[in-house]
Amino acid sequence: MVALKCAVLLFTILGVCNSASISIDSAKLECNLPQTVIDEIAGYANVTNTILDYFIRGPFKGETWKRISDFVDKFGSRISGSQNLEDSIDYVIAKAIEEELENIHTHNVEVPYWQRGDESVTLLEPRIKAMPMLGLGGSIGTKPEGITAQAVVVESFDELKSLSIDEISGKIVVYNQPFNSYGESSQYRLTGAIEAAKLGAVGSLISSVTNFSIATPHTGIVFYEDDIPKIPAAAITPEDADLLWRLNKRGQNIQINIKMDATSEQKISRNIIADLKGTDLRDSLVVVSGHIDSWDVGDGSMDDAGGSFISLLAPIVLKKLDLRPRRTIRTILFTGEEQGMIGAEAYELDNREENKNLSFVMESDFGTFAPLGLNYEGSSIGKCMLAEILKLFSSINSTEFGTGDAGPDISVWTSLGIPGAGLYNANGKYFWFHHTEGDTLNVLEPDVLDAAGGFWTAVAYIVANMENDIPRE
Amino acid sequence: MVALKCAVLLFTILGVCNSASISIDSAKLECNLPQTVIDEIAGYANVTNTILDYFIRGPFKGETWKRISDFVDKFGSRISGSQNLEDSIDYVIAKAIEEELENIHTHNVEVPYWQRGDESVTLLEPRIKAMPMLGLGGSIGTKPEGITAQAVVVESFDELKSLSIDEISGKIVVYNQPFNSYGESSQYRLTGAIEAAKLGAVGSLISSVTNFSIATPHTGIVFYEDDIPKIPAAAITPEDADLLWRLNKRGQNIQINIKMDATSEQKISRNIIADLKGTDLRDSLVVVSGHIDSWDVGDGSMDDAGGSFISLLAPIVLKKLDLRPRRTIRTILFTGEEQGMIGAEAYELDNREENKNLSFVMESDFGTFAPLGLNYEGSSIGKCMLAEILKLFSSINSTEFGTGDAGPDISVWTSLGIPGAGLYNANGKYFWFHHTEGDTLNVLEPDVLDAAGGFWTAVAYIVANMENDIPRE
Numbered sequence: 001m002v003a004l005k006c007a008v009l010l011f012t013i014l015g016v017c018n019s020a021s022i023s024i025d026s027a028k029l030e031c032n033l034p035q036t037v038i039d040e041i042a043g044y045a046n047v048t049n050t051i052l053d054y055f056i057r058g059p060f061k062g063e064t065w066k067r068i069s070d071f072v073d074k075f076g077s078r079i080s081g082s083q084n085l086e087d088s089i090d091y092v093i094a095k096a097i098e099e100e101l102e103n104i105h106t107h108n109v110e111v112p113y114w115q116r117g118d119e120s121v122t123l124l125e126p127r128i129k130a131m132p133m134l135g136l137g138g139s140i141g142t143k144p145e146g147i148t149a150q151a152v153v154v155e156s157f158d159e160l161k162s163l164s165i166d167e168i169s170g171k172i173v174v175y176n177q178p179f180n181s182y183g184e185s186s187q188y189r190l191t192g193a194i195e196a197a198k199l200g201a202v203g204s205l206i207s208s209v210t211n212f213s214i215a216t217p218h219t220g221i222v223f224y225e226d227d228i229p230k231i232p233a234a235a236i237t238p239e240d241a242d243l244l245w246r247l248n249k250r251g252q253n254i255q256i257n258i259k260m261d262a263t264s265e266q267k268i269s270r271n272i273i274a275d276l277k278g279t280d281l282r283d284s285l286v287v288v289s290g291h292i293d294s295w296d297v298g299d300g301s302m303d304d305a306g307g308s309f310i311s312l313l314a315p316i317v318l319k320k321l322d323l324r325p326r327r328t329i330r331t332i333l334f335t336g337e338e339q340g341m342i343g344a345e346a347y348e349l350d351n352r353e354e355n356k357n358l359s360f361v362m363e364s365d366f367g368t369f370a371p372l373g374l375n376y377e378g379s380s381i382g383k384c385m386l387a388e389i390l391k392l393f394s395s396i397n398s399t400e401f402g403t404g405d406a407g408p409d410i411s412v413w414t415s416l417g418i419p420g421a422g423l424y425n426a427n428g429k430y431f432w433f434h435h436t437e438g439d440t441l442n443v444l445e446p447d448v449l450d451a452a453g454g455f456w457t458a459v460a461y462i463v464a465n466m467e468n469d470i471p472r473e
Numbered sequence: 474m475v476a477l478k479c480a481v482l483l484f485t486i487l488g489v490c491n492s493a494s495i496s497i498d499s500a501k502l503e504c505n506l507p508q509t510v511i512d513e514i515a516g517y518a519n520v521t522n523t524i525l526d527y528f529i530r531g532p533f534k535g536e537t538w539k540r541i542s543d544f545v546d547k548f549g550s551r552i553s554g555s556q557n558l559e560d561s562i563d564y565v566i567a568k569a570i571e572e573e574l575e576n577i578h579t580h581n582v583e584v585p586y587w588q589r590g591d592e593s594v595t596l597l598e599p600r601i602k603a604m605p606m607l608g609l610g611g612s613i614g615t616k617p618e619g620i621t622a623q624a625v626v627v628e629s630f631d632e633l634k635s636l637s638i639d640e641i642s643g644k645i646v647v648y649n650q651p652f653n654s655y656g657e658s659s660q661y662r663l664t665g666a667i668e669a670a671k672l673g674a675v676g677s678l679i680s681s682v683t684n685f686s687i688a689t690p691h692t693g694i695v696f697y698e699d700d701i702p703k704i705p706a707a708a709i710t711p712e713d714a715d716l717l718w719r720l721n722k723r724g725q726n727i728q729i730n731i732k733m734d735a736t737s738e739q740k741i742s743r744n745i746i747a748d749l750k751g752t753d754l755r756d757s758l759v760v761v762s763g764h765i766d767s768w769d770v771g772d773g774s775m776d777d778a779g780g781s782f783i784s785l786l787a788p789i790v791l792k793k794l795d796l797r798p799r800r801t802i803r804t805i806l807f808t809g810e811e812q813g814m815i816g817a818e819a820y821e822l823d824n825r826e827e828n829k830n831l832s833f834v835m836e837s838d839f840g841t842f843a844p845l846g847l848n849y850e851g852s853s854i855g856k857c858m859l860a861e862i863l864k865l866f867s868s869i870n871s872t873e874f875g876t877g878d879a880g881p882d883i884s885v886w887t888s889l890g891i892p893g894a895g896l897y898n899a900n901g902k903y904f905w906f907h908h909t910e911g912d913t914l915n916v917l918e919p920d921v922l923d924a925a926g927g928f929w930t931a932v933a934y935i936v937a938n939m940e941n942d943i944p945r946e
Contacts, residue, residue, distance in 0.1 A: 129549055213687075214687050214906060214910075243914070246542060
């Protein structure tokens with residue numbers, strides 16, 4: 001996930017990106033639901049257990065992992081605009097057809113196709129050291145011999161701004177920002193090049209956005225602004241950023257060369273849509289979603305093949321179990337998420353008349369580790385209803401509300417007051433792997449995926465089959 | 474550390490490398506020490522606390538980390554044979570002189586100088602993927618265009634040997650061995666190329682020897698045998714080894730290109746020796762040691778700048794505290810450890826007459842994480858004496874015997890029955906960083922180093938000052 005929502009918010013309420021946007025605290029949740037609603041939801045206990053059993057002990061045990069492994073082993077990484085992503089989209093479409101989902105189609109979206117070429121960051125002074133790095137997605141390249149300049153190391157935007165233009169101009173700015181939260185630290189990836197260029201810097205390096213590293217560089221999108229010079233931007237490892245910070249602190253002359261052979265063009269990609277049509281309320285939609293694109297490193301198993309597959313498999317398993325809900329369950333696998341939720345924004349724009357039919361929107365893009373419950377955004381009454389639903393998942397310890405956003409792609413709807421939820425899961429190591437070569441199938445575990453898939457499918461079914469919609473704000 | 478002891482043992486008692494070589498189990502330790510010895514050791518409580526306080530709360534607080542950071546930031550990695558290692562040795566000698574240690578000198582040792590050049594492993598079929606890798610130390614290079622061949626993936630030597638020569642000949646063997654223990658898994662690094670070449674393989678790839686990875690390749694020494702063809706050998710990530718294993722399992726044709734531009738020559742390096750001369754028993758020696766060389770990735774903070782510095786600082790701090798023991802404390806920082814304990818073996822050979830004077834040998838080469846006690850090799854009576862000494866360290870929870878070897882370098886002496894001990898420490902993540910770009914200063918923590926250094930210094934002091942030697946076997 002790209003957490004672009006944070007980026008959008010940045011310019012108005014810098015720093016609060018990582019806080020929850022839930023309007024009520026679950027500890028303080030005061031509910032006054034009609035007993036009929038409570039009883040109705042409690043009545044889903046048997047079907048919930050049927051779905052969980054099917055994933056965890058039944059015919060689908062291990063199947064989620066297996067299908068993801070077939071997919072990621074075949075395609076590897078799937079960056080927006082690449083032919084490989086389009087081939088992987090065709091593969092998913094073929095699987096949806098094979099499973100006899102309905103209304104299977106794609107939705108064209110123009111996306112950037114950023115290609116990483118040969119790239120390097122080399123410390124030249126005070127000693128020579130090749131620094132493991134990844135260019136940031138969307139960065140401009142350098143001339144073939146690269147950029148060589150003195151480096152200035154700062155720990156924050158405030159520290160940068162405390163320096164004079166003379167101290168920054170013509171230099172490479174190295175951000176050795178701390179990782180207090182993803183929302184805070186990722187701002188340096190998103191806007192570090194802009195802020196450095198405003199002061200005349202010729203390159204921008206960030207400490208990779210993570211809370212743990214084994215010399216691991218992390219990529220991710222970088223922003224430019226039209227009236228600010230574009231400068232090359234890359235991530236180095238937290239270890240090397242700390243080294244440069246210590247050298248800088250000692251007053252040593254730091255010389256760095258940045259070489260990046262990067263190109264960018266516009267391409268057409270596709271969102272994937274597939275339905276399990278509802279019965280009597282079929283115009284009403286419950287969306288389950290993830291994003292099919294990834295970064296160009298690792299194989300994107302975590303971000304977001306895991307989320308995509310549990311959302312793809314929800315209607316497939318319900319069909320196998322002959323559990324067709326009253327509302328339509330729509331799987332959407334968005335493209336271009338990593339480039340800034342481009343697929344989701346285009347979908348919402350091109351299908352705006354559908355918004356009135358959206359009953360509930362779900363997205364899994366924060367990992368598919370052990371499920372713990374839901375990250376919910378929406379009305380208080382809706383949260384009370386979901387609290388009743390979560391009681392059905394005590395057998396897998398997935399009964400809690402997290403404090404995170406529901407999800408970056410579905411924020412195109414939750415920002416309009418349409419209720420939505422993300423998979424709240426035990427993702428404490430998420431940022432260890434996020435946007436790295438280490439985002440591979442090894443991050444995923446078959447048993448854990450079974451639980452996550454069962455949870456996701458059962459929640460979608462209940463919400464799509466209930467008498468009442470989750471009310472909007 | 475290179476764990477060459479295991480390699481040497483391999484050919485006689487394969488598989489037992491990781492088991493302890495301690496002859497008695499601490500749980501069963503039955504001691505019958507004279508009360509005078511027990512009382513004498515208990516009498517070291519005050520001096521122990523003085524030393525610990527000096528490191529942990531006193532003037533030396535944070536100083537161990539600071540000195541290591543000055544060292545590793547200045548030199549970075551220090552592979553055997555490199556000018557950089559020799560410069561770092563000169564730096565340590567200058568520090569020892571500055572601190573007025575005694576008998577400061579070096580001991581010349583011929584070591585290999587293996588140099589990594591451009592290198593890559595690329596999956597060509599069934600899809601193209603650049604695989605993060607590190608050539609194994611000592612590996613031959615390839616021709617400029619590299620070696621391209623079909624790959625066969627096995628999980629063990631047994632599985633390899635179950636295949637026919639036709640199935641291996643002309644191919645690249647990929648070992649996707651599990652990590653049950655370092656001793657077991659590292660055999661594939663040490664002898665994988667030999668076993669593959671015996672069956673006509675043209676290249677050998679191993680899954681990196683580790684129990685956790687973020688797409689992290691690990692280097693380390695590879696062995697060749699004179700009458701077996703030498704083939705290029707490299708480590709890929711556990712994630713990619715798993716991927717290749719799955720592709721192989723599905724019967725897919727796997728084509729790989731290995732390119733390595735590696736060279737090797739012989740050079741002179743130096744062991745570093747510095748003493749704190751004893752008083753009345755000055756001919757008797759207590760050795761505290763580590764190794765000054767590292768691999769050519771990361772900066773070798775963990776393996777083994779941490780161990781080297783706590784051993785270098787032991788006599789320095791004792792001198793500052795005016796605690797000159799009866800026996801001489803000798804710091805030895807060995808060279809060429811990573812190439813197979815070359816410095817230690819040469820030292821023992823060239824100073825064999827000194828063996829009779831060795832009272833106790835200590836080495837820290839398994840990390841300087843939170844100290845827990847000692848890994849001891851030697852007589853039962855000696856273990857009883859050390860058990861009394863460890864009782865003095867309850868304030869820092871360093872009172873236990875571990876089950877590991879005392880240390881690879883000092884095995885040149887412990888194998889002769891000379892008692893020795895290594896730093897038993899909370900090194901559960903040691904192999905996450907071992908021989909990788911991630912072996913950097915970030916692995917070390919100032920407070921933890923203070924405790925480790927204080928423990929190490931106090932143990933050395935007590936052993937060097939006691940009425941009795943730790944008895945030999």
